Amino acid sequence: MTVAPIRAEQIGEEMEPVLAQTTGFFRERPVARGLAGAFSALWVHRMDHQAVPPIVITPDATIDLQWIDGRFRIAGPDKEPQIERPSSGAVIVGFRFRPGAAAGWLGVPASEIVGERLDLGVLWGTRARALSDRIKAVPDLDVMVRQLEETVGMHTQGRDALDPLMGRAFDAIDEGLPPETPLVPFLQRHLHMSERTLRRRFESAFGYGPKTLDRILRFHRFRRLRGKAGDASTAVLAIEAGYADQAHLIRESRRLTGITPSALT
Template sequence: MAGQTYTERPPAPRLAALVTTTWVQRIPPGTPAYPQRHLPTGGVELRCVVGYEPRVAGALTGPHVELLAPGTTVVGLRFRPGAAAAVLGRPVADLTEVVVDAADLWGTAAAAAGERVAAATTDEAAVAALEDLVAAAAVRTGATAPEPLIAEATRRLMPWRGAEVRAVGTELYVSERGFRRHCLAGVGIAPKALQRILRFQGFLARTQAAMATGTEPSGDGLARLAVDTGYADQAHLTRECVRLTGVTPRVFLRGAADTCACGHDHSASYAPLLRAAGLAGSFKNAAGGAPSLTA
């Protein structure tokens, strides 16, 4: 995997309320094909393989492995939970677990964005092409942020909040059935699935912070991180990790450490999670050189 890189950056300020992160991933020519393990994040993604038109990937509920050929460069961005529905001006439940051509949603504007990505001479210009596509779509639908109910529900379902799904719906003055309907339309997945995904993302962020301070996330360390993130115990974490990644935590983290050490930067995804959990200082250490732990 030498030379294979993945670098995240925050979105342009104009899209910060709709997009969590942007990225550029490169698989150098002459290297083996790279098995990219896409994990559930709660967000819809817009991805563009350089030389092709952009595609939209709906929210995942489990892992999906995509083999990236040598010489491939992928430019992408990830929407906040609920933001894609606002930008598209339509429910996204039919996008769950599927990938569609962006042209099916945005017509010739998507093809033009793909051409701009291919012609870009810098990472910034390539990312800007996708950001402009999203910004134009947001203007057409009047989207400035996810639906308030979804945004607040996402905040309350974060792992450090420890809220019960049913209680969150009650606190937001929506019935259990209505809460589920809102989440399926806005995010593409049910509230309980969203909570599972957010909790696992929180676990990965805490693992990154632990690794950055020299703590090995195994044995008692892994058990402690599991409880700190909201899992009942390490066995609970293991079950959820297998559900969301396809492998056990130890296997996943070992593989992620091996691949991410070659040049992955996931700081844009994990910084907000760590700050919200009160671990901003740990993140500063992580951003200073320790490999991030998502593949």
């Protein structure tokens, strides 16, 4: 499956892609207990057997370990929308890292994998092959998922992958700061860190700085609010999510997804 960054103006014009979770079959659930120290969720995305349109992957402040085409790969944190072109009938199984846990589990800072889709072997060499070799091809998807969960769990149990302070920082930003609160000074007080240390820790844990994380999480906060609010005014929801106004929301939506909020499903 190929992946490439995409300019916002391309979306909806020559390629006619769709948002990732609007095509095929997608389900998500919490991971088994043995994986919970590093991962928050396990998801399965199975493409239709007819022609699959290009799909848009939008930045969501997450990093995933994925099983696809018989191998493990890492989907690094994105700062802009990307296009992937999965084959018909492709099945992707993903393990979503908990905020701040990917760097510890992978052994590399998230800043080194921003926007990347990397075979795990690029980072781990023969260790990745040993992990992949434990997975046997079976026709039953549920059996395959159990194999993957057990194999990833063997590598996860007993390993301290979390960065608790960065988890706290993520939660604070995700909840939304009080209006007119400067982000970086707030985080410095909240985490008792100098600005230099704060930025270094963010780069390692998330792949980018506090302001980029805030932009991405604010947009997803708007999407959560809209999902619960039914027919509520977009302008009102934009303010509630933390935008200056509806125009600010529209600019950010185009920047992060390539389309306007009204076109999102």
